[in-house]
Amino acid sequence: MSAPSCGTPALPADQSARMHLLIGPRGTRRVAARQAGGPAATLIEPPALSVPGWCCDPENPSASRLVADGQAIDAARLTDVSTTLDAVLPSDLPHVRAADREFVAAEMTAFLRVWLATLACPVTGPAADGASHLAAPPSPDGGGNNRDPLVLLWGTPQEEPLAAVHRALLAARARTFLLDQRRTLSARLNRDETLLSLAGNSICLADVTAAYPRPYPSLPVIRHGYPARGVALRHTARLEYRLWHWLATAQATVLNRPQAAASNNAKPLQTRAASACGFRVPDSLLTNDPAAAVEFAARHGQVIYKGASGTRTRPGLFDPADTSRLARLGTCPTYFQRYVRGTNVRVHVVGTQLFATQISSDAVDYRNQWTDMRPLILPEATAARCVAVTRELGLLFAGIDLIRTPDDDWYFLEANPSPAFTFFPGGDQVAAAVARLLIRPAR
DSSP, X not given: OOOOOOSSOEEOOXXXXXXXXXXXXXXXXXXXXXXXXXXXXXXXXXXXXXXXXXXXXXXXXXXXXXXXXXXXXXXXXXXXXXXXXXXXOGGGOXXXXXXXXXXXXXXXXXXXXXXXXXXXXXXESGGXXXXXXXXXXXXXXXXXXXXXXXXXXXXXXXXXXHXXXXXXXXXXXXXXXXXXXXXXXXOEEOTTSOEEEETTEEEEGGGOOEEEEEOOTTOSOOOTTSTTHHHHHHHHHHHHHHHHHHHHHOSSEETTOHHHHGGGGSHHHHXXXXXXXXXXXOOEEEESOHHHHHHHHHHHSSEEEEOSSSSOOOOEEOOTTOHHHHTTGGGSOEEEEEOOOSEEEEEEEETTEEEEEEEEXXXXXXXXXXXXXXXXXXXXXXXXXXXXXXXXXXXXXXXXXXXXOTTOOEEEEEEESXXXXXXXXXXXXXXXXXXXXXXXXXX
């Protein structure tokens, strides 16, 4: 695979001009200026990601570029990278239109995690741990306990996947505790984080054997006129933070733990894991450089663009002749992939059980338009790879999107750690399998 070229000429990888890179939030330059005697470093703050020239090919790390002080620089010059930036925040991007800051921040965070994960030099700091969950997938037995099953459900009761799993658990006569996200203001977690209460009902978290979290990030909505709105917002944030921490560390089966589900926030890292498991993956490029995007399209023909983060986007076919949109690329790195023609296949992996659906669609994104869906029996090798990549990502439950080409090649696109499976035929079977996985370890 040839390396993508960037529109801004890259400085040569001169061994005599090696550099230490420091990445931090807005204000890092001011802090560094007050510190004397430290090693010289090139400093990068989030707004620099809106200067065209950044490139990252997840399958060809030697092609990476960065932009510092207006110059595109070959990443091979880096001796090491230190980062104090866990994530790009909307407040780091005052140059971006307010309505777009949250999305741009998520995409920049995804880009940085992938870019840092693919560098050849040592990388230290919180953002360097973007793929650390891949090394230690959680045990599917939730600690091997023999307690009576108690399943914690967290989300909106009317949301279809959560409701389907809840029905399946009730049909299996499993004890459940449903934490309705719309009633978070009425929920309480005691000081030592052992007792969770809602509407007069309480459970001891130590008794919970499994959990299925599906909360929405925007709920509950607290209107501006709500009395003591600041107190309510702090209560909600504190409770949700403590619940996520419990889900990350509990001796219970969790579908899925937050540290594993975070792979969805940097999707190119998923394709790297899938490639290691034997899947074919489309050639891809993350860049904010118009010239690099045009060159990538020239090499691969039809190319799609989509988001690299977990924020839902609508993939589309890239048109290099659309100069007005191309000119806006510099604001935020974008994920480009070679368009692979074939049949869409969604595979729901529940532990080691597979539920595959073949989807007939002429659209770039089958969610927008499809004509037929029907169950499919996967080839043995493809099924094994689906289980392997789910395990590699540290997940127990995943919705994997594949493309099967006319030549019978299977391409991996992405893995959703919280799939909306009720959209597909056989959704009740998936819900029943999820319920069995949630209660089986305890029994």
